[in-house]
Amino acid sequence: MGHYFSYGSQPFPFDMFSMSHLVVLLLFLTLLVGLYLGRPRMNQKGKTFIRYTLIVILIGCESSFHLWFILHDQWTVRGNLPLQLCSISIYLCTFMLLTRNHSLSEVTFFFGIGGAIQAMITPELFYGFPHYRFFHFFIAHMAILYACFYMIWYERLHIKFQSVIKAWMTLNVIAVFVFFVNHLTGSNYMFLARKPTNPTIIDWLGPYPWYILSLEVLAFLIFTIVYFIFGKNRLKLKRK
Template identity: 50%
Template sequence: MESLYSFNQSAYPFELFSLSHMSMILVTIILLVLLYFLRDRATRKTKTYIKYTLIAALIGGEVFFHGWYLANNRWDIIYNLPLQLSSISIYLCTFMLVTKNYRVFEISFFISMTSALIAIITPELFFGAPHLRFFQFFIVHIAIVLACFYMVWFEGYKATATSVIRAFLVLNFIVGCVFIINHLTGANYMFLSRKPNNATVIDLLGPYPWYILALEAIALSSFILLYLALFKRKTKRGD
């Protein structure tokens, strides 16, 4: 049992597109489809249950993550500050669900969901199933995606073309702040100092620092495509 929460990566190594990984991708799709079909059928009680389940998954996952590092005497400022996009997204999405803040929704829908989807498909993860870190990773990232769509399908929030611009500007502000922190601490948050250690789509984007510019272009393109696919024909805006 100890190996399920230890830092021994060799016990349960993660394999990209393995059966366990593909299962998590399938779970993401199934939950999204289920959430979509519940959008007009859920009672107020069901809606509240879904909302607080997502909040619990986000907060619980973050608490577990830091507790796991602390329990193994591995917590380090270089690795564990909440400065990865996934960590930032946890706080953004939790605040969004609790307050129903439209500005936070604009940012979260484009920044948080895009980064979470990429992380689900090509995760920087070293522990495979049934290690607890494996399940924590996917639970949190799936919850981020579901939280963003919850705001669209259950709360009726809509993004605008201005939302795309605002989200991209906020993303670059975050990148600038994290870049400075990386320089001061020697960290690699958001992979702004070097590429991830394991195989990801970033490997296809060229050497440092050019892959950062490529990621910027991909981010903006993803934001625009999401807007065109989901909101272009819908003019009603969230409160």
């Protein structure tokens, strides 16, 4: 079974929109519908179980990710700091679920929805089914999305348009910090130094560095679309 956890991806290359990729997307949608339909019958004990299950999955995914690199003697500052948007979202989602803090949830919701959906559809992933990294990648991103929808459907998180501005400005502050980290370490966190290797939506946004400006506009547009879908009721977070 060692090759299922190997560092080289040659035995299991990832093919976008392959059968395994499509099955994962279908599984994600099925579980998401189940999460939504389960709302009316869910008591406090059930909500607590879902919340802490997601916390354990998020922590487990992040811990196993770093452990995998360490065991293969491949962990580096250049590639493994938690500075990709989805890595940041894992930490934010964990704290969001632990605290159910309204201000944190506003930002985390936009980060999670905006980043993880794009990552699920066009993954920057080199390991296909049934490699560990395939399962890790999709389980982690699914947990991010479920955490965000959990806050909307179970914890009554209602977002305002000001939340869009807040999340977008926070993203820019983080991006400035990450830009300098990339410059100092030669890394490519948040793809601010160069485009991803695999085909993604970034390929349509122009050459470097102009695609960064396009990403600014795209991020604001995605956040705004997310708001119009989920921000109809502009109330405060109701804690139960």
